[in-house]
Structure formats: C-alpha cells, structure tokens
Amino acid sequence: MSSSTTAAPTQRRRWLPSFGVQVLIGLVLGVVLGYVAREMGPAGVDADGVVDPNWLTETLTTVGSIFVTLLRAIVPPLVFLAIVASIANLREVTGAARLAWKTLVWFAGTALIAVVIGIVLGLVMRPGENTSVSPDAAADPGRSGSWLDFLNGLVPSNFLGLGASAGGDGSVSLSFNVLQILVVAIAFGIAALKVGEAAEPFLVFVRSALAVVQKVLWWVILLAPIATVGLLGNAVASYGWDALGSLGTFAIAVYVGLALVLFVVYPLLLKANGMSIKQFFSGAWPAIQLAFVSRSSIGTMPLTQSVAERNLGVPRAYASFAVPLGATTKMDGCASIYPAISAIFVAQFFGLELGLTDYLLIAFVAVIGSAATAGVTGAVVMLTLTLSTLGLPLEGVGLLLAIDPILDMGRTATNVAGQALIPAIVSKREGILDEKIYAAARDGEILKPEQPMAVAA
Numbered sequence: 001m002s003s004s005t006t007a008a009p010t011q012r013r014r015w016l017p018s019f020g021v022q023v024l025i026g027l028v029l030g031v032v033l034g035y036v037a038r039e040m041g042p043a044g045v046d047a048d049g050v051v052d053p054n055w056l057t058e059t060l061t062t063v064g065s066i067f068v069t070l071l072r073a074i075v076p077p078l079v080f081l082a083i084v085a086s087i088a089n090l091r092e093v094t095g096a097a098r099l100a101w102k103t104l105v106w107f108a109g110t111a112l113i114a115v116v117i118g119i120v121l122g123l124v125m126r127p128g129e130n131t132s133v134s135p136d137a138a139a140d141p142g143r144s145g146s147w148l149d150f151l152n153g154l155v156p157s158n159f160l161g162l163g164a165s166a167g168g169d170g171s172v173s174l175s176f177n178v179l180q181i182l183v184v185a186i187a188f189g190i191a192a193l194k195v196g197e198a199a200e201p202f203l204v205f206v207r208s209a210l211a212v213v214q215k216v217l218w219w220v221i222l223l224a225p226i227a228t229v230g231l232l233g234n235a236v237a238s239y240g241w242d243a244l245g246s247l248g249t250f251a252i253a254v255y256v257g258l259a260l261v262l263f264v265v266y267p268l269l270l271k272a273n274g275m276s277i278k279q280f281f282s283g284a285w286p287a288i289q290l291a292f293v294s295r296s297s298i299g300t301m302p303l304t305q306s307v308a309e310r311n312l313g314v315p316r317a318y319a320s321f322a323v324p325l326g327a328t329t330k331m332d333g334c335a336s337i338y339p340a341i342s343a344i345f346v347a348q349f350f351g352l353e354l355g356l357t358d359y360l361l362i363a364f365v366a367v368i369g370s371a372a373t374a375g376v377t378g379a380v381v382m383l384t385l386t387l388s389t390l391g392l393p394l395e396g397v398g399l400l401l402a403i404d405p406i407l408d409m410g411r412t413a414t415n416v417a418g419q420a421l422i423p424a425i426v427s428k429r430e431g432i433l434d435e436k437i438y439a440a441a442r443d444g445e446i447l448k449p450e451q452p453m454a455v456a457a
C-alpha cells in the first residue's frame with residue numbers, strides 16, 4: 001500500500017507575480033533605466049581625467065554589486081557544507097563513484113561538442129577578417145592562464161581558500177578560491193566517512209548549519225528581481241551596444257554558437273535521454289536568467305543547485321556534489337565556444353594560418369583547460385591559456401575586451417544551463433531522477449529551501 005504527502009502550495013500575495021515574471025520585469029526595467037542613464041551622460045570629469053558616472057548609473061551599479069556581493073559571501077560556507085554533507089550522504093547512494101565518473105565524462109563530452117561548434121563558426125564566419133577594429137586596440141591582457149594554475153589551485157592556502165588584498169585607498173577586499181574549497185570539503189567529507197560513528201556529531205552540525213545557510217540563501221535569492229534591474233541597467237549604461245559595430249561579426253558568431261549549444265545541442269541531448277525539453281527549461285530558467293544578468297556562474301551556483309534539486313528532481317546528495325563541481329569546471333560558453341572563436345579571430349586578424357594540429361589543441365584546451373583555470377576565474381584567463389598554447393599573440397585579447405561584458409552575459413547563461421543539464425541527464429540514466437518533480441507543473445516559483453518535497457512511501 002502506498003501513500004503520498006505533498007507540501008501545501010506556496011502562499012503568495014495575489015498582487016505579487018511569480019518569481020520568473022518578477023525577473024522578466026526586472027530585465028525590462030534594467031534595459032530602460034540603463035538606456036536612460038546612458039543618455040544622461042557622465043556627471044563630469046575630475047582633475048585626473050576620470051569620468052564620474054551620473055547618479056542613476058551609480059545607483060544601478062550599487063544595487064547590482066550589493067546582490068553579487070551577498071551571493072559571493074554565502075558561497076564559501078554553502079559549498080563547504082554542501083560538499084561535506086553530500087559525500088556523507090553518498091554512502092546511501094548506490095554507485096557513488098560511478099556517478100562522479102559519468103558526470104566528468106558528460107562534462108567533457110558536451111565541452112567537445114561546444115568547441116567543435118565554435119571552430120566551425122570561426123571558419124565559416126571569419127570574424128577576424130570582417131572587423132573594423134583598429135590594431136591600436138591590441139594590448140597585453142595583464143593576466144594570463146597557465147597549466148600550473150591548476151596545480152596551484154589545488155593546494156589550499158587556508159581552511160576555506162580565502163584571500164585578502166589591500167587597495168590603494170587602504171581598504172581590504174576578500175576573495176575565495178572555489179577549487180580550494182572543493183578540495184578541503186572533499187577531504188573533510190571522506191575523513192568523516194573513514195572516522196565512522198565518532199563523526200556523527202560533526203555531520204549533524206554540518207547538516208544543521210547547511211539548513212541555516214540555505215535559509216539565508218533563500219532570502220538573498222528573493223532579491224534577484226531587484227538586483228536584475230541594477231545589474232542589467234549598469235551593463236547597458238556602462239557599455240551600451242556601441243562597441244558591437246566594430247566587432248559585429250565576432251559578437252554574432254559567439255552568440256550564434258551559444259544559441260546552438262543552448263537551444264539545439266542541449267535539447268537534442270534531453271530528447272535522446274527521453275526527457276522533456278520544456279520541463280528542463282521551465283525548471284532551470286530562473287538560474288539561467290540570473291546567470292545572464294549577474295555574469296557569474298559561482299554567484300548563481302546556489303540557485304543552480306536549488307533548481308536542480310527542486311525543479312528538475314536531481315537527488316540532493318548528488319546535486320550538492322555535481323553542481324559546485326560544474327560551477328568551476330563546466331563552462332561550455334566561457335571555456336569552449338568563446339575561446340575557440342576568439343583564437344580563430346586573433347589568428348585571422350594578425351594574418352596567421354592555423355593547421356589541423358592547432359584546431360586539435362583548441363579542442364584539447366577547451367575540454368581540459370577549464371579545470372586548469374578553475375582557481376582563476378574569468379573567460380579572459382581561459383582565452384589567454386588558449387592563445388599561449390597555440391603560440392598566438394596575447395595582445396589580441398585587448399581587441400576583444402571592449403565587448404566582453406556584453407558577451408559574458410550569454411556565456412554565463414550557457415554555462416549555468418549546462419551545469420543544471422548534466423546532473424539531470426546523469427540522474428535520469430542512473431535511474432535516480434525524481435520523475436514526478438521533473439514533470440511537475442511550473443508556476444515560475446522556486447521552492448523554498450525549507451519547503452518539504454513530495455514524499456512517496
């Protein structure tokens with residue numbers, strides 16, 4: 001005999017639209033306010049020749065940066081607690097090692113598909129030959145990726161991989177290395193398993209702390225529609241679309257590649273595994289939207305994990321392992337399509353010929369290199385790694401920086417979609433996906449972290 005209990009529907013004030021609609025409204029307001037701020041022009045120029053933004057631009061920037069700061073602040077404890085708890089819970093999941101291995105294989109396979117699309121588009125559209133950008137824009141990027149970054153990134157500098165740097169004004173800014181947090185958390189999780197019963201009090205604390213962090217996370221996520229106005233408005237006000245004129249073909253090539261991966265490759269993979277395309281995108285869309293405006297896979301990671309578990313039906317023990325791992329190593333936009341097209345652009349711009357070996361190297365860097373730069377985030381670092389591997393001029397990076405923020409929105413959205421897709425597919429193939437949750441009707445809401453799931457007995 002079976003029975004089921006289902007959580008009561010989320011209560012919401014009637015005048016308040018669903019979360020997804022709120023974000024869409026934020027997108028529209030962000031574009032409008034950003035355009036207005038750009039038309040207002042700068043407030044003035046100081047004695048050093050630095051342009052002062054007007055009050056609206058400064059307000060939009062502040063609103064967006066506060067939200068990203070809040071997300072980044074909660075990521076270190078969330079990743080550590082989630083990974084430790086998930087490793088402890090993996091003992092209850094059959095074939096945990098097989099899950100981890102298949103996840104990595106799917107990460108690599110989809111990255112290979114994405115980089116092939118990027119190479120083909122670069123060869124067909126030839127963006128380096130169809131540009132009006134001046135060679136004077138070429139400049140050293142100031143930082144570059146290295147295969148040694150992977151080894152350095154594996155070694156934690158402290159308990160949570162936290163770092164601090166002093167600014168010229170005497171301020172101190174904190175940063176964190178997600179790869180190092182993963183290493184520390186995995187070590188603690190495995191140690192807890194090895195210790196056995198004596199580690200139970202520690203694991204009880206970890207699970208309790210994780211519940212508290214998820215509660216705080218939900219409060220932050222509720223601010224996403226307001227943050228969307230600031231983040232997108234700042235992008236439009238600060239960069240606009242003027243720079244697209246000189247690099248139009250390059251920008252189009254990148255966005256065509258992103259669209260092919262997001263709306264062709266991913267749906268085909270879903271269909272091949274007997275999964276509804278509509279259900280995936282309706283479930284993952286809140287995270288994809290946030291990724292587009294925030295331009296941060298790491299900042300979006302908490303929401304990505306939430307939709308993977310509560311909208312797509314991925315088991316929590318597996319999602320809390322696969323999503324943080326994907327947030328650092330699964331980057332089809334930043335680490336596959338963009339570096340491939342950019343490398344071909346630089347070669348064509350400087351009149352250099354690429355051979356078959358070079359294209360194979362581009363594919364190799366795309367599949368393996370994202371892990372090598374996981375501790376040093378940013379598509380620019382990934383691009384410099386690709387160019388240095390091919391022996392292309394690093395000064396070519398300077399040609400593309402003018403429109404990088406505009407491209408980064410699409411790149412990050414594609415990254416996050418892939419980070420939610422692979423855990424769902426692997427769960428489906430392993431028979432652990434909650435089909436009822438995946439097939440549930442969507443109303444634009446994200447289930448609250450404390451809200452119980454439907455349970456069948």
